[in-house]
Structures are given as C-alpha cells and as structure tokens.
Amino acid sequence: MTDPAVAAGSAPKHPYAGAVIALATLHGKAEALAPAFAAIGARLVTAEGVDTDTLGTFSGEIERQLPPLDTAIAKARLGMAATGLPLGLATEGSFGPDPMIGFLPLHREIAVLVDDTRGLVIAESLDSHQVRHGGCPLKVWDALDQTRLDHFGFPDHALIVRSEPFAAGGTIHKGLRERAALDAAIEACRRTSPGGQVWVETDMRAHMNPTRMQRIALLAERLVARAGTGCPQCRAPGFGRTGVQPGLPCADCGAPTAATLSEVASCRACGFHDVRARADGLTEADPAQCDLCNP
Ligand SMILES: [Zn+2]
Ligand SMILES: [Zn+2]
Structure with a gap:
C-alpha cells in the first residue's frame, strides 16, 4: 500500500x-x-x-x-x-x-x-x-618482487618510497604508479640513506x-x-548509533561474553539515547568467545 x-x-x-x-x-x-x-x-x-x-x-x-x-x-x-x-x-x-x-x-x-x-x-x-595497506623495508640487496607488488595492489594502488631511517632531509617519493618511476625512486632514496635501506609502503591518500x-x-x-534521521525527542538531524554494549550470552553456557549485546543510538544535540538489539539479529555468542567455555 x-x-x-x-x-x-x-x-x-x-x-x-x-x-x-x-x-x-x-x-x-x-x-x-x-x-x-x-x-x-x-x-x-x-x-x-x-x-x-x-x-x-x-x-x-x-x-x-x-x-x-x-x-x-x-x-x-x-x-x-x-x-x-x-x-x-x-x-x-x-x-x-x-x-x-x-x-x-x-x-x-x-x-x-x-x-x-x-x-x-x-x-x-x-x-x-x-x-590495501602495508609496507616493507628493502635492504640494499633486496628487490621488490611481483608477489609483494600484487599484495600492495600496484599499480592501481600507488606506492611511496622513502629513505630508511627517515629523518629531516631524507628523500620521499609519493604517488608512484609506474614500475620505472618506482625503481628510480628506490635508487634515489638508497643514495640518501646511510645504510642504503629504503622503505616502501602503500600511498593511503584517497585518490x-x-x-x-x-x-x-x-x-x-x-x-x-x-x-x-531525526532524533525521536528533539528532531535534530543525525540520530544514530554511537556505541555498543557487550554481554552477548554464550550459546553453550549462557554467561555474558565480550561480544556486542546491544547497540546504543544517541542524539548529539539533546543527549537522548536508545538501547536496541544488534542490527544483525544475533542473540547468542560463539562459545569460542566465552571465557568460561574457552578459557
Ligand atoms: Zn560459555
Ligand atoms: Zn535530540
């Protein structure tokens, strides 16, 4: 209807x-x-x-x-x-x-x-x-292998290379998405690094x-x-989940566990809050999460 x-x-x-x-x-x-x-x-x-x-x-x-x-x-x-x-x-x-x-x-x-x-x-x-987040050191004799590059999601995900340890005056290259540029950056950073070591990591900037x-x-x-979503009490926008309460009962012994029992929704404008059941409907915790069944 x-x-x-x-x-x-x-x-x-x-x-x-x-x-x-x-x-x-x-x-x-x-x-x-x-x-x-x-x-x-x-x-x-x-x-x-x-x-x-x-x-x-x-x-x-x-x-x-x-x-x-x-x-x-x-x-x-x-x-x-x-x-x-x-x-x-x-x-x-x-x-x-x-x-x-x-x-x-x-x-x-x-x-x-x-x-x-x-x-x-x-x-x-x-x-x-x-x-896609990670980083690794490259010693002077190390090469970046394909497995590592695949793990980083390169070249869709850009990389950063810097001298290691990185101190004031160290070299850093960001936004690397081409193999030739990546290799050149590694070489350049090696030259400014005392032990020839560099650090390679994913570039986490959004673009x-x-x-x-x-x-x-x-x-x-x-x-x-x-x-x-308006607050049920004062109608201010932005009402929603602000935290969780632990204590979901163990499926075997019923004791409260550290798993989420309920969700708390609140209003930042007037402080009204509401405790509700988990959004996913789960009512029992896996005994693996229970301190009594699985100490
Ligand atoms: Zn239990
Ligand atoms: Zn409110």
Missing part, C-alpha cells in the same frame, strides 16, 4: 536537501563523496588552496596531533573558513592491525558534517578489512588508493542517511 503522505508528494524532506557544503581536501575525495550528496540535492564546494596535510600525513612527515574525529572536524572547519560556508564535510582515515583480531589490517574511515547553522556535528564511521575511495563512497551514503 502506498503511504498517502508520500503519494501526495509531501514525504519529509531531507534536512540537507539543497544544501551547499564546503569540502577541504587535497586528495580528490569529492569524486567519492559527491554522488551521495547529489542524491539529496546537496552540492559540495571544494575549498581551493586549503592544505589539509598541515593536520598530519599518512606517510609521517607531519604527525597527526589530534584523534581522528577531531582531525576530521578541524579539516571540515578549514574548508568552511576558506569558503565562508556554515556547513563543512571532511573524512579522516586510519589504518593498522585490527585491535580485536590483531593480524588482520583494519581501515577505519570517519566522516563528519559540521553544521554551524544548527550547532551540530554529525559523524559516521565505517570499519573495513577490505584494505591514490581506489579501495579506500570505494569505502569513502559507501561512508558518504551512510552519513547522508544518518543526517536524514
């Missing part, structure tokens, strides 16, 4: 329909972020001349000083300041071993929509094991890493969906 309100064309409008939003990025993220916003009639304006790398780089020449969420908010504010717009969008990625599983690499991308017209920050994040770009596009869809 068609909802009469929808049929009459009075379906609730997305709070950011038609909005103009500043985006500060050096790394071509607009391409991945724009479609989700275009779908609600919002437009992204790329802030020219804003150097988001001052807030930290993946390759470590500039260390990130703030936690990822604060870095993303600071980036969004750089774009708002440069364009004079009251709305700003930014994303921030982090990469490393999964804190729960350990050996598996984890990509966490955070996106924020800073809204000074409502005094709100709407944040969404996406965790993924689908990630250099198509796997990351895909995740950013998906995250943009989630951020738009969240921005379109």
Whole structure:
C-alpha cells in the first residue's frame, strides 16, 4: 500500500536537501563523496588552496596531533573558513592491525558534517578489512618482487618510497604508479640513506588508493542517511548509533561474553539515547568467545 503522505508528494524532506557544503581536501575525495550528496540535492564546494596535510600525513612527515574525529572536524572547519560556508564535510582515515583480531589490517574511515547553522556535528564511521595497506623495508640487496607488488595492489594502488631511517632531509617519493618511476625512486632514496635501506609502503591518500575511495563512497551514503534521521525527542538531524554494549550470552553456557549485546543510538544535540538489539539479529555468542567455555 502506498503511504498517502508520500503519494501526495509531501514525504519529509531531507534536512540537507539543497544544501551547499564546503569540502577541504587535497586528495580528490569529492569524486567519492559527491554522488551521495547529489542524491539529496546537496552540492559540495571544494575549498581551493586549503592544505589539509598541515593536520598530519599518512606517510609521517607531519604527525597527526589530534584523534581522528577531531582531525576530521578541524579539516571540515578549514574548508568552511576558506569558503565562508556554515556547513563543512571532511573524512579522516586510519589504518593498522585490527585491535580485536590483531593480524588482520583494519581501515577505519570517519566522516563528519559540521553544521554551524544548527550547532551540530554529525559523524559516521565505517570499519573495513577490505584494505590495501602495508609496507616493507628493502635492504640494499633486496628487490621488490611481483608477489609483494600484487599484495600492495600496484599499480592501481600507488606506492611511496622513502629513505630508511627517515629523518629531516631524507628523500620521499609519493604517488608512484609506474614500475620505472618506482625503481628510480628506490635508487634515489638508497643514495640518501646511510645504510642504503629504503622503505616502501602503500600511498593511503584517497585518490591514490581506489579501495579506500570505494569505502569513502559507501561512508558518504551512510552519513547522508544518518543526517536524514531525526532524533525521536528533539528532531535534530543525525540520530544514530554511537556505541555498543557487550554481554552477548554464550550459546553453550549462557554467561555474558565480550561480544556486542546491544547497540546504543544517541542524539548529539539533546543527549537522548536508545538501547536496541544488534542490527544483525544475533542473540547468542560463539562459545569460542566465552571465557568460561574457552578459557
Ligand atoms: Zn560459555
Ligand atoms: Zn535530540
């Protein structure tokens, strides 16, 4: 049955329909972020001349000083300041071993929509094991073999080469996507490295890493969906999941485990929160996760 309100064309409008939003990025993220916003009639304006790398780089020449969420908010504010717009969008990625599983690499991308017209920050994040991230040292006699290059996703995914150890005055080459350029960069970095050792790693800037770009596009869809969800209490946009509660019972003995029992959704504007069952419907934990059954 068609909802009469929808049929009459009075379906609730997305709070950011038609909005103009500043985006500060050096790394071509607009391409991945724009479609989700275009779908609600919002437009992204790329802030020219804003150097988001001052807030930290993946390759470590500039260390990130703030936690990822604060870095993303600071980036969004750089774009708002440069364009004079009251709305700003930014994303921030982090990469490393999964804190729960350990050996598996984890990509966490955070996106924020800073809204000074409502005094709100709407944040969404996406965790993924689908990630092209890694690095390895190359001693003076080592060559980069095909297996390693395939693992890095080269040449679709660009590489960075730097002298090792990397200190002030060291050489770094980024965005390498051709074998000849990669080999030349390795040679150049060897010449400035005291022991002839170099470090090769994936270039995690969005436009250099198509796997990351895909995740950013998906995250943009989630951020738009969240921005379109109003708080049940105060109607402010951005209501959604903010955390989880552990204690899912063991399927064998029923004892609470560290696995997620419920999800907490909250409103950043009024503080209202709501505890709900897991979205995936799981009601029992694998006994392998139980401290009693599997000490
Ligand atoms: Zn158990
Ligand atoms: Zn609220």
